[in-house]
Amino acid sequence: MAEAHQAVGFQFTVRPDGVDLKLSQEVIKNIYLSGVTAWKKRAIQFKNGVLAGVYPASPSSWLIVVIAMMSSLYIHVDPSLGMIDAIKENLPHSVVPFLSRGYMSVQTRAVLSAILFATGLWLFLIYLLRYTLKALLSYHGWIFESHGKMSTSTKVWLSLVKMFSGRRPLLYSFQASLPRLPVPSVDDTIHRYLESVRPLLDTEQYRQMEVLANEFNESMATRLQRYLILKSWWATNYVSDWWEEYIYLRGRTPIMVNSNFYIMDLLYVTPTHRQAARAGNVVHAMLQYRRKLERGEHAPLRALGTVPMCSTQMERMFNTTRIPGIETDIVQHLTDRKHLVVYHKGRFFHLWLYTGGRHLLPSELETQFQRILNDTSEPQPGELKLAALTAGNRVPWARARIKYFSQGVNKVSLDAIESAAFFLTLDDEPQGYDPAKTNSLDSYAKSLLHGKCYDRWFDKSFTLISYPNGKMGVNAEHSWADAPIVGHMWEYVLATDCFHLGYTEEGHCKGDVNKGLPHPTRLQWQIPEECQSIIETSYLSAKQIADDVDFHGYLFNDFGKGMIKKCRTSPDAFIQLALQLAQFRDQRVFCLTYESSMTRMFRDGRTETVRSCTSEAVAFVRAMEDAGATTAQRLALFRKAADKHQNMYRLAMTGSGIDRHLFCLYLVSKYLGVDSPFLKKVLSEPWKLSTSQTPQQQLNLVDINKFPKYVGAGGGFGPVADDGYGVSYIIVGENLITFHISSKFSSPDTDSYRFGQHIQKAMLDIQALYKPENDKKTVEKHVPLENGKKHI
Structure with missing residues (x-):
């Protein structure tokens, strides 16, 4: 047990003539270096705090x-x-x-x-x-201008913003300068809501909804609105804290599939096929990112390279766990965590991330991970499926945590997991995109989304997943932040892994191998049979959910952002209208559609909903299905629908959305004990089509024109409605769009693969609308005129 001797800092023996004390110089040296590093870290944090503060x-x-x-x-x-x-x-x-x-x-x-x-x-x-x-x-007038056309007033405004923004801002430099999220007027919100549901209701249903809306507006809306305005003056954001608590933390159903989301690895490139080496580089890159994050040294994300976005969500990326409760969960965020918990084949290992006051090097991490992979010990009773507690219903997990994990070795081990920097799973089944296998993305996505239901700690801010073939991925808990925040970190990690750290010719991490590190230690558990029964119940509940997920990953490479921009159309509007066309062809009815939009131009902003199924979109889809409609008519309706969608997206981004306002009005009504049939009906409407765009190239660390293979596959989430679809898409470069489609096998009306085929056809059908127009322009450009000149 060499590691046991290395773990001892000092030894002493009692003799008749006194105590003989022997100090370990190596450990004393490490203690000294750790102290120096800690003081340096405090000094840098203080300095950067002062810089951001002024x-x-x-x-x-x-x-x-x-x-x-x-x-x-x-x-x-x-x-x-x-x-x-x-x-x-x-x-x-x-x-x-x-x-x-x-x-x-x-x-x-x-x-x-x-x-x-x-x-x-x-x-x-x-x-x-x-x-x-x-x-x-x-x-926010600049955001409503046509793409590529910037007015003089906007140019002057941008110049002023640049002038007052200072030089070399740190991550949190702009926080005090970000405006508060405004509360829209009730009249505007109700008008936009009625407009959004008009294409989904018949005349009688719409008339009834109008009556409910008008009664609400005339009776209690003004009173509820006053409380919201008061909160907007007092709190930094009138939505975000209630959104986190009531949408995420108070949910008592499983968060696996229903809430957590995933992000995939690079699509075409695997830097090394050695599992331990890839994990070593990725974990080291994450530690570098965390160090810069703790010091506030990352550059803030800015729209147009000028307009700053809120960085609050990034604070809880590491050292964070969702703690279960009987009525509501809490998000526990700690500082300065120096260890990692690793799961492999049913065993939990505690791994120190520092030595001598510094991060473990990639080669050292590879050694440690390889030691875990080589460990042949068996799981302790109840250990194999222990993490299934985080995959099942929240109340049984909360009660089991109080009863069985509040003292003794179980508490020590659970504290180690919940206080870890993050959670790492060394998986034993290879995954990743393989062009030779038609369902490789499907299997990869399901593995990241739920795995075996007991091999990810779904409560951690994120679980890093490492596969035997060198592929990686992330499963993220949703309450603490939204997908772009995790995507920001993941882009940094992948770029650092591939272009800065690199690997040897044999696929190992670069650097000397340090075999003198203490081995990772097993976490110890004493799980009684009653608790094991609860674990098994949570596992069976989670497995039922996982087995019901019908997933289809689809790479659309017929065209991409490049072609769409030539049509002078927003790529997002193009895809959203294709989704509306695909949805109608799949279900033969229109449905309430959710698209996520960010509100991070405001302090503590998170998301807002864009209701993509508009009257204009419905008119376009009906024209596409009408054999008598001409191409010119369809194209005109498409442009009108696209303009409408862009305007709605911009309204959502600038604080004039519908759903967050109505959600907060509903909460105020509940606090006041008043009942609103209108708000109750609004909040109970199902989103049968839930969509989201995964951001790409937030950091621009890799030139994908120069390195086209180094692109990510994006990420996805589970279905929101029992009889609906969840669609996440990522616009990758100029010629590729990746779709992640989820639904439920238990629904006889949905089929993820079928919906993917409808999306492909819808995209191509919309592109075909532009072909005659583009062909005409091409002909006019090259046909000579009578005087010998050509059209330009």
């Missing part, structure tokens, strides 16, 4: 203001208009009151007064800059 100014600007004030004293110019003299008169004459010594001279008091005034002026200028920038960022 942004867009800088600490050096304080010195400039002080020097300017001091200089004015010597040239007998008072820019303070007498305030420096007033401060000087009110300063105590003695440095230490009540003592005869220590009097300040007149010159000292004048200098101190100038410094105090300069500091106050400097702070005032900082707040002035911040509120000026906040006022500028509250303008």
Whole structure:
């Protein structure tokens, strides 16, 4: 047991003549280095906290203001208009009151007064800059302009934003300057809601909905709205805390499939086929990302390279766990966690991520992971399927946690999991995209989404999954953040893994192999039979959900963003209208459609809903299914529907959406104990088609034109409705769109593969509308005119 000896920091024996104490120099050295690293980390965090706290100014600007004030004293110019003299008169004459010594001279008091005034002026200028920038960022007219056409006023506005944004911002530099999410007017929200449901209701149903909406508006809407406006003044965001609590944390059904989502690895490239080596590089890259995140050193994400996005969600990416409760869960976020918990073949291993005050190197991590892979010990009783507790219903897990995991070795081991930086599963079945296998993406997605139902810790902020063939993936818990946040980290990790860390010719991590590290240690469990029965019940419940997931991954490579842009249409609007056409062809009816939009241009913003099934979209789809409609008519209706969709998406992004406002009004009504038939009906409507676009190239760390194979496959989620579809899509470069389609086998009306075929046909059918027009332009460009000139 060599590792046991290395784990001992000191030894002592009791002798008749005293105590013989032997210190381990290696451990003392590691303790010293760890302390130095911790103090360096605190110093960097303090420095970056100060830089972000005074942004867009800088600490050096304080010195400039002080020097300017001091200089004015010597040239007998008072820019303070007498305030420096007033401060000087009110300063105590003695440095230490009540003592005869220590009097300040007149010159000292004048200098101190100038410094105090300069500091106050400097702070005032900082707040002035911040509120000026906040006022500028509250303008959203730029987002409603046509793509590629920027007005003079928008150019001036962008120049002002750049001017007041300062230089080299840190991750949280803009937080204090972001505007608050505005509360829309009730009249606007009700009008947009009625407009959104008009194509889904017949005349009588729509008339009844109008009556309910008008009764709500006339009776209690004003009262509920006042409380929301009050909250918007008091809280940084009037939606986000309630959204996290009531949509995610108060849910008592399983979060596996129903809430968690996944993100896939690179589509075409596997940097190494050695499982331990790939995991070593990826984990090391994650630790680098976490270090920059803790220090706030990542650059903030900015639209148009100028307009900042909120970074709040990134704070809880690591060291975070969803803790189950009887009535509601909580999100536990810790700081400075130095270990990882690894799951392999039913065993849980505790692995330290630091040695000598530094991160383990990729080669060291590879060694540790290989040791776990080589371990042939058997799981302890109840250990194999223990994680199924996080996959089943929340209440049984919460009760079991209190009864069986609140003391002894079980508490120690559970604390190790819940306080870990993140959770890693070394899977034993290869996955990944294989062009030779028609269902490879389907199997890969289901593995990431639910696995075996007991080999991912679904409560962790994310579980990193490593496969025997070198492929990776992520399963993420949803309450703490949305998919773009995890995607941001994943892009950094993949780019660092492939282009900065790299591998040897044999596929191992670069660097020397350090075999002197203490081995990973097994977590110990004492799980009684009653608890094992609860674990088995949670497993069977989760397995029933997992087995019901009908998944289809589809790579659409007939065309991509490049062709769509040539049609002068938003790629997102193009795809959303194709989804409406596919949905109608699949079900022969229209349905309420959910598309996720972000609101991160506001402080603590998360998401808003875009209701994609509009009257304009319905008219376009009906024209596509009408054999008598001409191509010109269909194209005109398509453009009208696309413009409508773009406008709705922009309204959602700028705080004028429908669903978050109605959701908060409903919560206020519940708090006040009043009943609204209108709000109750709105909140009970099923989303039979739930869609989301996965962002690509948030960081632009890889030039995909130069390295076209280094693209991700995006991610997906489970079906939202029992008889509906969940569709996630990612626009990859110029010539590829990836679709992740989910539904339930138990529904006789849905089929994910069939829906994928409908999407393909819908995309091609819409593209065909532009072909005659494009062909005409091409002909006109090259046919000579009578005078010998050509059309240009």
